[in-house]
Amino acid sequence: MDEDSGGYGLIEEGALLLEGDRILWVGPEAQLPAHYAQAHRHDLGGRLVTPGLIDCHTHVVFGGDRAREFEMRLEGASYEEIARAGGGILSSVRATREADEAALLASALPRIDTLLAEGVTTLEIKSGYGLETETELKMLRVARRIGRIRPVTIRTTWLAAHAVPPEYKDDRAAYIRDVVIAGMESGHAEGLIDAVDGFCEGIAFSRDEMAQIFDHATRLGLPVKLHAEQLSDLHGAEMAAQHGAISVDHLEWLGQDGIDAMAASGTVAVLLPGAFYTLRETKYPPVQALRDAGVPIALATDCNPGTSPLTSILLTMNMGATLFRLTPAECLTGVTRHAATALGLSDRGQLKPGMRADLAVWDIQHPAELTYRIGFNPLHARFVGGELV
Numbered sequence: 001m002d003e004d005s006g007g008y009g010l011i012e013e014g015a016l017l018l019e020g021d022r023i024l025w026v027g028p029e030a031q032l033p034a035h036y037a038q039a040h041r042h043d044l045g046g047r048l049v050t051p052g053l054i055d056c057h058t059h060v061v062f063g064g065d066r067a068r069e070f071e072m073r074l075e076g077a078s079y080e081e082i083a084r085a086g087g088g089i090l091s092s093v094r095a096t097r098e099a100d101e102a103a104l105l106a107s108a109l110p111r112i113d114t115l116l117a118e119g120v121t122t123l124e125i126k127s128g129y130g131l132e133t134e135t136e137l138k139m140l141r142v143a144r145r146i147g148r149i150r151p152v153t154i155r156t157t158w159l160a161a162h163a164v165p166p167e168y169k170d171d172r173a174a175y176i177r178d179v180v181i182a183g184m185e186s187g188h189a190e191g192l193i194d195a196v197d198g199f200c201e202g203i204a205f206s207r208d209e210m211a212q213i214f215d216h217a218t219r220l221g222l223p224v225k226l227h228a229e230q231l232s233d234l235h236g237a238e239m240a241a242q243h244g245a246i247s248v249d250h251l252e253w254l255g256q257d258g259i260d261a262m263a264a265s266g267t268v269a270v271l272l273p274g275a276f277y278t279l280r281e282t283k284y285p286p287v288q289a290l291r292d293a294g295v296p297i298a299l300a301t302d303c304n305p306g307t308s309p310l311t312s313i314l315l316t317m318n319m320g321a322t323l324f325r326l327t328p329a330e331c332l333t334g335v336t337r338h339a340a341t342a343l344g345l346s347d348r349g350q351l352k353p354g355m356r357a358d359l360a361v362w363d364i365q366h367p368a369e370l371t372y373r374i375g376f377n378p379l380h381a382r383f384v385g386g387e388l389v
């Protein structure tokens with residue numbers, strides 16, 4: 001199945017020819033060119049094949065948990081109140097600083113394995129719970145390690161600009177200089193960083209601060225992305241698009257200027273329904289205006305201990321449809337083709353010759369079933385880089 005032809009591009013009685021880690025040919029089995037007749041065959045029993053799913057926004061490596069904060073929010077405290085009182089992100093920072101690499105890995109693996117069991121073959125992982133260079137780098141080393149010990153591609157993102165830690169609260173400029181930018185340079189030199197992100201929000205970083213950080217990322221040749229317009233409209237999306245951002249994420253408060261700028265720069269809008277749901281948000285991302293402007297829409301779990309303790313890409317698709325009124329076809333392109341673009345990857349996310357042979361094989365009849373069901377996993381198998389895993 002490929003998704004080029006408007007809807008799903010579903011091919012009945014289809015066949016895929018793989019060579020090494022690539023797709024060589026896709027089409028109806030009856031049209032398989034004769035010179036491929038000798039190829040080794042693997043019968044998938046009439047099951048449906050999609051590109052391997054891509055979770056393009058996660059904070060899946062972190063220490064501790066935030067179940068108590070969840071209770072506090074149910075008792076009436078807001079996310080911002082908890083953050084300003086030193087809870088929220090900063091409570092995960094304390095736990096992440098205390099954990100060593102082995103402990104961080106051990107706590108992340110069950111979450112990772114849950115995502116892989118639902119057909120994920122590419123996963124982004126952000127730093128952002130260290131807020132000091134060594135701990136930020138520690139998170140990304142763990143992320144790289146996950147990519148070596150599990151069959152999945154990991155893309156790492158430097159998110160030191162997630163919050164200002166207490167020790168720098170009276171000198172934000174020093175935090176940006178000494179940790180966000182200096183740490184980015186160290187991480188880049190160590191090959192730990194695939195992209196640079198930030199949280200542009202009243203409780204985090206301003207648009208100008210983020211622009212300064214993005215200028216440094218650009219100088220290092222690193223692509224940028226941004227958490228923007230989640231809780232308020234600081235016009236972060238517009239600034240990010242002007243910096244050529246590969247994605248801007250959250251976007252509940254995004255205005256038309258931001259949409260126009262994203263359309264002009266080809267920036268992907270990554271919607272995160274798990275955070276919307278967890279925060280019981282009532283402001284909806286401007287889905288129709290994004291569609292009208294031709295901005296590609298991706299969906300991701302935002303798996304994190306505070307606002308989206310979600311490890312299901314399939315439930316994310318269901319929420320994309322039920323909460324945001326995306327079509328099931330949009331939900332599927334949102335976790336395949338457009339999610340690949342949001343990571344700057346042009347070699348995956350579609351079933352086409354030349355693409356990486358990352359496949360998900362499902363026990364379903366129609367692709368809409370992936371989005372329709374709640375809490376049901378019909379995955380039969382994954383192929384990662386041409387290998388059945």
Ligand code: DI6
Nearest residue numbers: 089199227275304305306307
């Ligand atoms: N936005 C989010 O939804 C997460 N980070 C961010 O910038 C939340 C992170 C957390 O609360 O731990």
Ligand code: FE
Nearest residue numbers: 057059227302
């Ligand atoms: Fe996030």
